[in-house]
Amino acid sequence: MYINRKIHWRHKLVIVLSLLIFLSITGCSPNKQAHKTTLFALDTVIEITAYGEQAPRALEQASAEIKRLEALFDAHQKTSEISQLNQQAGLAPVKLSPETFAVLAQAQLYAQQSNGAFDPTIKPLVDLWAIGKGQETVPSAAAIRQSLSLVNFKRLQLDATTQTAFLLDKNMGVDLGGIAKNYILLQVRSLLAQQQVKHALINGGGDIYTLGQNPQGQPWTIGVQHPRNSQAIIAKVRLESWDQVATSGDYQRYFLVDNQRYHHIFDLKTGYPTNSLSSATLFAKFPAPTFPSSLCLILGKSATLEFIAQHYPHVQALLVDSQQQVTSTAALTAQMTISKPN
Known part of the structure; x- marks a missing residue:
């Protein structure tokens, strides 16, 4: 090979x-x-x-x-709000800042509109493939099936009243790599206009x-x-x-x-x-x-x-x-x- x-x-x-x-x-x-x-x-x-x-x-x-x-937003920073959400998967809801809650709510909208083709709870699959982390290999079919079983945006609960999010199952994880950058750059555009x-x-x-x-x-x-x-x-x-x-x-x-x-x-x-x-x-x-x-x-x-x-x-x-x-x-x-x- x-x-x-x-x-x-x-x-x-x-x-x-x-x-x-x-x-x-x-x-x-x-x-x-x-x-x-x-x-x-x-x-x-x-x-x-x-x-x-x-x-x-x-x-x-x-x-x-x-x-x-x-x-x-960065799931790879241990102190980020998304990391805290992932660490509490299956345990308890996590209080979020307005920005993090807004991005998660937008991600859920995309997931609903696309019938799950886009899914913010993709982190188990991203971690399995680990593309860009060095020593990349193709995972086994069994490992892929196991990771996919943890990807389900419907198991991510958002409460707008309390501004909390909860991953219902242990080992689930959110990765906002698909949308965080666009949100941040739009905020930068607005900031420049304000200045x-x-x-x-x-x-x-x-x-x-x-x-x-x-x-x-x-x-x-x-x-x-x-x-x-x-x-x-x-x-x-x-x-x-x-x-x-x-x-x-x-x-x-x-x-x-x-x-x-x-x-x-x-x-x-x-x-x-x-x-x-x-x-x-x-x-x-x-x-x-x-x-x-x-x-x-x-x-x-x-x-x-x-x-x-x-x-x-x-x-x-x-x-x-x-x-x-x-x-x-x-x-x-x-x-x-x-x-x-x-």
Whole structure:
């Protein structure tokens, strides 16, 4: 058996996107000087670029807010509220902050809308595969079945009156990796706006949030990475109508065994990584709600388009299948340029 442990992290997408974006904003006037901060949080590199006199202070506050919220949501930090919830599984409800409760409630909504395709109680399966932790191997079928038996969003009780959450069964666990970053980056966007920042770009490993147009008064332009070529883009999109972009792909964290790709997004019907789409990118306009882009890889192309039509008709999608063929929703097609897949 040949094993190639090739773990790709989301920040590889940042390089391509940032290059395209900053090519469009060179030559800014001094009063629109770029101020930038970069930090590692939520298992990815987060870059925030803001313009104007208010930018330096706003960036300091944004960095502090990211760390504060990460400390609440990160299941890998022993003192986080999510870790406390997991430690009390099957024992007692846990009192939560308003932010943590809001994210869990949103996760439950996605789970209900998708009939469990998305499930915040996925931690036992995530821990079993341990992708990105080193020494990756394919678990046994029995171990996968055991982990799947502990994944059930209906066994996570939320009480809005007491702001508590309770995992009903021992060994259950919540992992908010599918949605925590988007929630946090949206809070950062709101914070920058409150600080009177007029132009900003937030890039969290390929999840993009913009504020206003770029300093030259033009819409921001982004590139979507080719799923099988980290140095190429598969599409370029002009953000005339959207300021939220979220991408998930099977190339972001994975390992290979006998040329079979095992990545970090799981089909909860089987317990194995999904295999119908290579990547999915969603576009929306703040403050309209969207949903986790990883759900597209779980649902597949046809079911994703049906899900959007039923629950999020304002969201536009760019889907790349396992053969690197691109499908996009109608409004998006008019504002993008597709590069021929290699």
